[in-house]
Amino acid sequence: MSKPDPEEFHRRVLDRIEDPYPVYRAYREAGTLHRVLRPGTGRAPEWLVLGYEEAAVVLAGRAFGRRAGPASGAGEREPAVAPPGYPELAALLGNWLVFMDPPRHTRVRAVVAECIAQRLRTGVRGRLKENVGTLVDRLVKEPGFDLVDEFAAVVPMLTMLDLLGLPHQDHEWLRGQIGCVQQAGAYRSVADGPRLAVAERAAGALTEYFRTALARRRRDPRRDLLSLLLAAPWEEDLAGEDLLVATCVHLLAAGHETATAALSKSARLLLRDRALLAGLRAARDLVPAAVDEFLRLEPPTQTVSRWATQDEEVAGHRIGRGDLVTVVLGAANRDPAQFEEPDTVRFDRDSRKHCGFGMGGHYCLGSALARTEMEAGLRGLLDLLPGRRPAAGAVPYRRGLALHGPLRLPVERAE
Structure with missing residues (x-):
């Protein structure tokens, strides 16, 4: 070159x-x-x-933050979260942890991290294994399927719904709305007015959805993450519906989009290297090491x-x-x-x-859950991919680096 x-x-x-x-x-x-x-x-x-x-x-380092401060002269050319004229989007993204700096970031993260830790102690891993098993049992009977839409995207979405305490039947709608909001994250370089308008409508729909879900949990608390967040000891200046709603949307978005990309890219590595697939099938105790090696080699988030x-x-x-x-x-x-x-x-x-989960104060809040999802998903792929090959045609990729991975990965039976 x-x-x-x-x-x-x-x-x-x-x-x-x-x-x-x-x-x-x-x-x-x-x-x-x-x-x-x-x-x-x-x-x-x-x-x-x-x-x-x-x-x-x-x-x-402390010399670098997530927002352009007003004294930097950068804020004029680069809004921190969303451009003017999109209030629902700005209210939602403005309360996402990923866009916060200390000390607010530190305080919010501590509360959310403790709620997630409590939830992970109440049987989420068992449900994850069941979900993967059900998907594999169904897909092995199919002559062909899309590994992204029918496996890699479904595993983490169902996991996040179980974590939050939301019904599985909402997963396709939620995935679509989250996708519309996520595309606005690239507005600084590629998003246009129509795309931002779609993201604004999706932000409003998600806000209404989670306000309703939180109201339901206030009346009927359970052992899910929604209930834990509602009962958490928020400091007075952090307590409020806007932050709770945004946190739920952020957890759902971050928890399924990156895991979808990571599983999709891992599946592609295995499909392209049959010796690698056979070796992992013969030594499944290496799956935890494979998770980190695949995240190192093919991180779902390429830039921050x-x-x-x-x-x-x-x-x-x-x-x-x-x-x-x-x-x-x-x-x-x-x-x-x-x-x-x-x-x-x-x-x-x-x-x-590896820095696939980031580093420092913004190190991935759900890294433990992500590793668990990846392990379960990889074990499912080891049962799903033998006897399969990529279908003919190019594999389309997302046109960006903030979230990187195939949009579709169709496979068929190998003759």
């Missing part, structure tokens, strides 16, 4: 969105930090972080962004207060300075230090 041009990074990645790793490697070999131009913003600059050590500095809250030096580069910094997790996870033979699947390495 020719010497990387900073102005070409985003175009080159999108040109090979299915496999962006050679692009990452070319840029990382030229330097672990690059100053590039962001798409859809005219000439607005952006710092790309491609090295593992540098990613840790940004994600775990931060704003510099003060002047800071990283890897010899001065990042100014107010600068946007994008950490390319997919590049950091394949940094040879951290992982030997980074482009190779190896279950004998310690992959647990």
Whole structure:
């Protein structure tokens, strides 16, 4: 690959969105930090972080936050959550943990984390195993099916519904509405007015849905996460319906979208490497190691962004207060300075230090649940994929890096 041009990074990645790793490697070999131009913003600059050590500095450091502060001069060109004119979307996303900074983030996260921990002690794992078994039993009889729509998307969605205490029959509607809201997360570069209007309507529908669900649990508390969140010891300035509703939507979105992408990408790895599939089937005790290795090799979230809250030096580069910094997790996870033979699947390495779940204060709140989902899903794939092959045709991928993975993955019986 020719010497990387900073102005070409985003175009080159999108040109090979299915496999962006050679692009990452070319840029990382030229330097672990690059100053590039962001798409859809005219000439607005952006710092790309491609090295593992540098990613840790940004994600775990106090000099970088999730919001552009008013003193940075960045807020005018980059609204923190949603553009003006979309109040339902702004109210919803504005209360998502992922968009908060300390101290509010720390306080909200502590309450939500304790509620999730309590819920995970009450039988969710057993239901997850049952759900996977039911899906596998049905799909093995089918001549062909879409691994994304009929397996990878269903496993985490049903798990999140069980966690929250919501009915399974709502999963298709909820998935559709969540998808509409999630696409607005890319508004800074690709979302347009019509797409934002769809997201605004979906945000309103989800808000109404969860207000109704929370009211139902106030009248009839159970052992689910909705009831635990309602009963949690919220500090007075955090107590309120808006935060509860947004937290429920955020948990549902984060808990199923990333797991869907991770399972889909894991399935594709196994379909493309029959020896890998056979080896895991013969040594199922390696499944936990495979979960972390697959998340390292193919993280569902390829990039996360931060704003510099003060002047800071990283890897010899001065990042100014107010600068946007994008950490390319997919590049950091394949940094040879951290992982030997980074482009190779190896279950004998310690992959647990991958940054597929992020790092620092925004480290994935549901990482324990995600690993459990991935383990159960992988075990299901080991029973589902033998005798299958990818159906003919190209595999379409999402056109973005914040959430990366195949949109469809049809399989058929191998002759």
